[in-house]
Amino acid sequence: MFEYFPGNYVWNLGVVAALNSGGLIDEVDRACRPIRDLAAQGSDVGTAELMASWTAVVDDLQAGAEADERAGRRRSAGQRYLRATNYLIQAERMQSVHSPGRRAIYQRCLDLMRKTFDLIDPATTRVAVPFEGTTLPAYFTSAGPGAPCIILWNGLDSTKEHMYVSGFPQELAARGISTLMVDCPGSGEALRFGGLTARVETEGWAAACVDHLLARGEVDPARIGLVGWSLGGYYAPRAAAFEKRLALCVAWGANHDWGTVQKRRLEREGERPVPHYWDHVLWVWGETDLGTFIKKAEAVNLDGVVEHITVPFLVAHGENDRQIPLAYAHRSYEQAVNSPKRELRVFTAAEGGAEHIGLDHLPHVSVFIADWIAGEFA
Numbered sequence: 001m002f003e004y005f006p007g008n009y010v011w012n013l014g015v016v017a018a019l020n021s022g023g024l025i026d027e028v029d030r031a032c033r034p035i036r037d038l039a040a041q042g043s044d045v046g047t048a049e050l051m052a053s054w055t056a057v058v059d060d061l062q063a064g065a066e067a068d069e070r071a072g073r074r075r076s077a078g079q080r081y082l083r084a085t086n087y088l089i090q091a092e093r094m095q096s097v098h099s100p101g102r103r104a105i106y107q108r109c110l111d112l113m114r115k116t117f118d119l120i121d122p123a124t125t126r127v128a129v130p131f132e133g134t135t136l137p138a139y140f141t142s143a144g145p146g147a148p149c150i151i152l153w154n155g156l157d158s159t160k161e162h163m164y165v166s167g168f169p170q171e172l173a174a175r176g177i178s179t180l181m182v183d184c185p186g187s188g189e190a191l192r193f194g195g196l197t198a199r200v201e202t203e204g205w206a207a208a209c210v211d212h213l214l215a216r217g218e219v220d221p222a223r224i225g226l227v228g229w230s231l232g233g234y235y236a237p238r239a240a241a242f243e244k245r246l247a248l249c250v251a252w253g254a255n256h257d258w259g260t261v262q263k264r265r266l267e268r269e270g271e272r273p274v275p276h277y278w279d280h281v282l283w284v285w286g287e288t289d290l291g292t293f294i295k296k297a298e299a300v301n302l303d304g305v306v307e308h309i310t311v312p313f314l315v316a317h318g319e320n321d322r323q324i325p326l327a328y329a330h331r332s333y334e335q336a337v338n339s340p341k342r343e344l345r346v347f348t349a350a351e352g353g354a355e356h357i358g359l360d361h362l363p364h365v366s367v368f369i370a371d372w373i374a375g376e377f378a
Helices: 009-019 025-039 047-070 074-093 102-120 160-165 168-174 188-192 203-216 232-242 258-266 277-285 290-297 326-335 356-377
Strands: 124-131 134-141 147-153 178-182 219-229 248-252 313-318 342-347
Touching: 009 025, 009 074, 009 356, 025 047, 025 074, 047 074, 047 102, 074 102, 074 160, 102 124, 102 160, 102 188, 124 178, 124 203, 134 160, 134 168, 134 188, 134 203, 147 168, 147 203, 147 232, 160 168, 160 178, 160 188, 168 178, 168 356, 178 203, 203 219, 203 232, 219 232, 219 356, 232 248, 248 356, 258 290, 277 290, 313 326, 313 356, 326 342, 342 356
Parallel strands: 147 178, 147 219, 219 248, 248 313, 313 342
Antiparallel strands: 124 134, 134 178
């Protein structure tokens, strides 16, 4: 993995995610160069300065985009807004839950994303998925009437904006597949503005998403699949085990036993995805006490669950995933005995995509998964 900040895994993960989601190396360098010395002090120290440095690049991009708009250069403006969204959402992800102004920063991400859709991607719209008396905020990228559709779920610290800028929905659209990108409970807008926290039982979110898609009348009801990355590698298989209207499932990072991973992190084993880690997980799961959270997390486990998956099931994992052990990918695959077509794809360091959810070579992994899905929907 490209390591701009030697020894700081968490910050490096944000850098490679930005670069592999359409970021330009010069802009990322200008965002990172002022904070290189701070990175040596660990992932938690300096996140406010990281926010300021990355925001300076976002400010320049937004000013340029506004000038492009005034001059009638819509495509150029939209491209700048897209990169600004990419950088700001990566920096926002790194902040403490207690950081002042975090809600306002995320609102700015939403506003920049909306400008992108308005200017260069009319096929993508903001939608709301009805759920338990409220809604799950989402984006829908349409591949046309009657197209199959993938429901895309994020993980512990990503958002629907990360999903969009990753380029994966665009890869699916190029293959004639629509995408519903959802901020599930515990993530993105659902957490920040809706107060919805994560839970063990994810089939309820899946049912709400399928109901929404069927009500749209725009997708093929027989070809609705579910993909989840990172912690979504638990959420999605759990849902596919019990929501039988789904036609396929992809675990993009096999989070088979996330509860045990948390116990390992208490012992400082393995890497963490974000700074201020324990504050973040307590926020996501709606807990105030670490002991209570660790007990709850024991149930975030797919033993006895993946056996209920009865649709094609892909497990995609990096051989050098420093957050989630590769052994969990084998466990999910081996236990999915009732899937009519199961596949385990391990990405190696030699080819790229070997890190967590393939962030070191995200396009390589996303293209493979898009091709697999297209083959199943053919």
